[in-house]
Amino acid sequence: MTETCTLKTTALCEACKQAGGKMVDFHGWLLPVQYDGILAEHKAVRESAGMFDVSHMGQIFVEGPKAWEFLQYIACNNIKNGPAEGTYFHILTDEGTIIDDAIAFCLSQEQFLVVVNAACVETDFNWLKKHAENFGVTVRNESDNWSMLAIQGPKAVEVVDQILPGVKDLPRFHISPLTMFGTDGYVTRTGYTGEDGVEIMLPNAQITELWDVLKQLGVKPCGLGARDVLRLEAGYLLNGEDANPTKTPYEANCGWVVKLTKENFIGKDALVAKKAAGFKSRLIGFVLKTAGVPRSGCKVFYEGKEVGYLTSGTFSPLYKGIAVGYLASEIPAGADTEIEIHNRRVPAQVVKPPFYKNRV
């Protein structure tokens, strides 16, 4: 097959295939969209434990005496610099629009690990490097050397604790160094599913050993399809779909990520001006009132008038048809709209995400 020659593969590619993964092209990476079925995988994560190969995601290390000051300038959020603390943030353009969303973990006062989206690794790395000089910090893109496995679900931490004793005491959104299979890595109490869980980073050579052990412990391999349903239910953004460099965090339902009280950060002046002027539309959720599956690109109507479009949509086993999209600002939560799906208008209620709130 020619496609496998041009696509990048993770160190877990063969393991995913052996587990029955149906492999697809995801932003240039060959990754499993599903194994035995999205619904079964979704259920495993909501009720037990599932694991996702997320080795395509990027790891960028920021080092130097002014590492924290540098990240404070890059990020619109306040980056925490307490030991092992992690912070979700957005990287913005000078216009205050979203380049990527990421998490920065404080390894020490002079070293942070930034985990970024796969499709943005190069862009983010170049952006950080461009601004690093003024702060005298070093920015290293280690993405090709690290693999990453997300273990998610109500039983995930308990299972991982069997092979990594003490992980159950790691607080939410914190990082810890680890030693496993004779090598050093990291574990974070984070995820993209709305469930409790951890993400483990190991050098490429050791990740398959971890996969095998977890599989023996009954953790179910899960694909990108289930991951997309889980994250949408939990109300998490998919950068590139729900957010992009034409949208500010305010429009993307992420105003809480912006801290205008910070002295300075890239995009601050633009955000202040744009916020004062107001926004024509903002990202919000929809729940279908009758059967159907909303998809990205579907148009939204209110009182017969086109007022928005969807950026993500799916069938949720918990709520049936759910979606998020950009809707004209004047239309309130609770409003009855219609979503056009295959030339049919389906009634949908406007709701504030998340759709699913659970343990985290």
Added chain:
Amino acid sequence: MYNEENCRFLKTHEWACKEGENAVVGISNHAQEEISDIVFVDLPKVGRVVKAGENCCVVESVKSASEIYAPVSGEIVAVNDALNGDPALVNREPHGNGWLFKIKMTNPAEYDTLLDLAAYKATIQK
């Protein structure tokens, strides 16, 4: 019920099975495996007149929407209402209780031009 051997096929994975003057329509076992986890079927309206090759139904899985084409021309005379409550019937019994709709054929000669099982299988083995 509508065994593969008694069906004719489109390259796009629909099957048709002659039942008197009607053609019963569904999707092949291969198609349901590829689509997987069917969660909604947008059935055509009874009474709608369709031409052979016309897109008239949508089968939705969690991940994607698949358009279904009418294998023959005619009027939709029945749809499988059981799919509204249990769309996964299409996965479980693609050639049985998971049928989609029935067309009263206006040109039965079209039916004979469809692929037989051997010819259909040859297209999916490529």
